[in-house]
Amino acid sequence: MAQILSLLKYIFSHKRRKPDITDEVKAKYHVFVKLLAENDYALELISELQSKYHGKTIFTIPYLQGVIKKLLISSQNITHLLGELTDGKYADLEEARKRVEGQIRDVMTGKKEPVVIFTSVSLDEAYREIADKIGDKMANLGEMKNRLGLPVPNGFALTVCAYNQFLEYNGLDMVIPNILEKVDMKDPESLMRAEQVIKDLIRRAPLPPELSEYLREGYRELSKQTPGCFVSIRSSALGEDGEASFAGQYTTLLNVPPRNLEPSYKEVIASKYNAR
Secondary structure, three states, X not given: OHHHHHHHHHHHHOOOOOXXXXXXXHHHHHHHHHHHHHHHHHHHHXXXXXXXXXXXXXXXXXXXXXXXXXXXXXXXXXXXXXHHHOOOOOHHHHHHXXXXXXXXXXXXXXXOOOOOOOOEEEHHHOOHHHHHHHHHHHHHHHHHHHOOXXXXXXXXXXXXXXXXXXXXXXXXXXXXXXXXXXXXXOOHHHHHHHHHHHHHHHHHOOOOHHHHHHHHHHHHHHHHHOOOOOEEEOOOOOOOOOOOOOOOOOOOXXXXXXXXXXXXXXXXXXXXXXXX
16 A cells, blocks of 8 residues: 555656657747738738728829739748648649739739629629629529510619628628627527627618719619609529529518618618528
């Protein structure tokens, strides 16, 4: 028994020697710190570009070229550091980075036209080919009018791009996912609380100036044929009017006067987050 007690005393009182941190681990740690710093720098550059894009300040092409050059260098540093940290595990990432850099340089030097981002599309321009931008409902109406020649009321769509611009302009593209992550899908009250919070955020958020102008311009075109007309504002989601039916899921507003275009548009957007 005395031997057992002595052994136990030795085990619990013996100070274990802390393992040495090897030079390799130290080196990896320093690379990791550099990677985090470089990533933060790249995010600052992206944030700066977004701020200029959505703001009212004037910026020049040389300024834009300078920021993009810094961003390209930073992305190269990030892929290099990531490769060093993981012993080349993500070698394909560098090839992808080079392809993206080449595309950016082509656009900046005029060798390639930039991708056109649709914000507003009139019914006369609506076809199935751009259903991913305007939703199936609007695309189907466009097909009926433009290919079948059927009588369809005039209209226009604010696209998926417009929706994303609205969220990004107000920072909701970051806030809403954080709210949804905390929702207990099995708890109806949790769903209802999240719905109310998100809808209130959307209703209070202003439209980006350029998006507001697209909305007013679309209405002006409609009012040329019917001066002072009231309009209907409704959703056109991907898959809507297709195999999946979303009847009643999203809000439809009828007889909307021109002064209520913006709040009505936001109300339809907010209905995306209906708890049902």
